[in-house]
Amino acid sequence: MKKNPFYYGGTVEKKYFCNRVEELKEIKKDILSGLNILIYAPRRFGKTSLVLKALEELEKNNDIKFVFLDLMYLSTVEEFINKYFNQLAKTLEEPTDKVIKFFKSILKIRPNINASFDTSGNPNFSLSFSGEDIDKTLEEVLDIPLAFVKDNKKIVVVFDEFQETINLKLESKLRSVIQTHSNKIAYIFMGSKKSLLHQMFLNKNRPFYKSVKHFKIKEIQSDDWDNFITSKFLQTDKKIDNVIIDKILNITKGFPYYTQQFAYEIWNITDKIADELIFEKALKTILDREEDLFSVEFDTLTPNQKKALKIVVSKNGKNLYDEQYLAKYRIKTGSIQTALKGLLEKDILDKNVDGYYFQDPLFEYWMQHI
Ligand SMILES: Nc1ncnc2c1ncn2[C@@H]1O[C@H](COP(=O)(O)OP(=O)(O)OP(=O)(O)O)[C@@H](O)[C@H]1O
Ligand SMILES: [Mg+2]
Incomplete structure (x- = not known):
């Protein structure tokens, strides 16, 4: 029997990869010039697949070495330090005894490096350090990639689901350290929560304000x-x-x-x-x-958000303050404004020059048919 030639779920590689030719070209160019970039798009839009494909192609060509860190479900700075350290250790150096020796030599505060092995024999590394050493350890771990930069081989670090760090108070330190890495190390920040990423990168009072190139990916044509x-x-x-x-x-x-x-x-x-x-x-x-x-998802909305969403569906995202509709749904102009703001913050809707639209096209279809 033939195997299904389509796939949906996790990251897709070559066989299942459609187009994105221009995006691949641009990302590769940006990486090679050492730019730091931010890529955001809704969930399941193909961010990870795209970036991994670009990085794998560059790595195959011997132009770069990359470290990929998924920050989903992160809750503390200690976790960040350990996750990142583990990923750096596993990706940049081998075998295990060399990893420990080398990292001991470059970490000044000399925390304990622990190695454990999973059931398939792959190593996992972690650091033990005391609470008061957090800041220093973080700084040192953030500087590790520098030790691996070679003349014509850049290091690329990807922080996937970067918005998950928003409450960890990590941004200032991260920003100030990576600034010193100039174009030797390229950083890619990715994520699916536009409203949070906007706060992190477009708010004047935050450390990452205007520090990266915003890379937009579109639907596949x-x-x-x-x-x-x-x-x-x-x-x-x-x-x-x-x-x-x-x-x-x-x-x-x-x-x-x-x-x-x-x-x-x-x-x-x-x-x-x-x-x-x-x-x-x-x-x-x-x-x-x-x-x-x-x-x-619909049940978690406030009554006014439900009404606003129904109006967006009926009016195809445009002219939402139509009096007929406001009367039909018994909602005031001010309330619909607040509701729309909430729907943007929840990443259910997005907005462009034409009006509001659903981030998730199937959710929209479902709403049209209930
Ligand atoms: N270039 C592509 N060609 C064909 N299908 C793709 C492509 N990119 C993504 N997909 C489809 O979308 C799914 C999700 O892709 P991927 O995990 O890369 O997206 P993501 O934006 O990183 O998602 P998440 O928000 O869950 O992290 C894949 O399983 C695949 O079905
Ligand atoms: Mg992803």
Whole structure:
């Protein structure tokens, strides 16, 4: 039996990677010039996949060495120090005894370095240090990458889900240390919570204010998805009509995770040719699966936010202060303004020159149909 040629969930590599040619080129150029960049996009938009692909290509070419740190679920500075140290130690040096020896020699305050091994025999490193040494240890760990810079090989450090550090009071120290790394080390800050990242990078009173290049990634365009989906069906001896692909993109708007999810589900139930009936079946499967999450998300909203969201759906994000609608939903102009602000802060809506729009296209579709 043939394997499904589509994938959704975690990071995707080559086989499942569609387009992003321009973005890859630009990121690689920025990294090689040693720029620090900030990449934000909604959840499941393909940030991690894109950055890893760029970094792997540069590393293969021997231009860089990269360290990738996922900061999801981080809650203390000690955790940050240990997570980062572990990642630096594992990525930059081997084998284990050399790691310990080398790091002992470069850390001035000489904390204890502990190594443990997981069930597959991979090492994990941590530091023991006292509470009063936190600041110094942090500073030293942040400087570790410098020791690995070579003449024509940059170090690139990626902080994924960087917004998770917002309450750790880490920013000043981090900013002042990495400033001294100039273009020898390139830093990539990534995350999915736009409102938090905006606070961190666009607020004049915060250390990272205007210190990085903002890198925007867009949805993958229809033509690219057309080619990608059509050819993957053909390669596996199945067919999908353009009309069906249009139906998919009409709902997903090119959002990578959902587009792959539709293609995956449709492929699964297609014997030879994907038709409308199959599309409807796949749509139902996907909505059934996502519905619980959407209704939980909707339930967490205030009554006015629920009303505002319904108006955004009905008015397609434009002219939201239409009196007819305000009367229908019994909401005042001031309240809808506050509600919209809250929806932006919760990263449910976003805004551009045309008006408000949903960050999650399937959530919007679900709202249109309840
Ligand atoms: N370039 C791409 N081509 C095809 N599919 C992609 C691409 N990028 C992402 N995807 C789809 O989106 C899914 C999520 O990708 P990825 O984990 O890189 O996104 P993310 O923005 O880092 O998500 P998260 O917010 O969960 O960290 C993948 O499993 C895949 O289905
Ligand atoms: Mg990610």
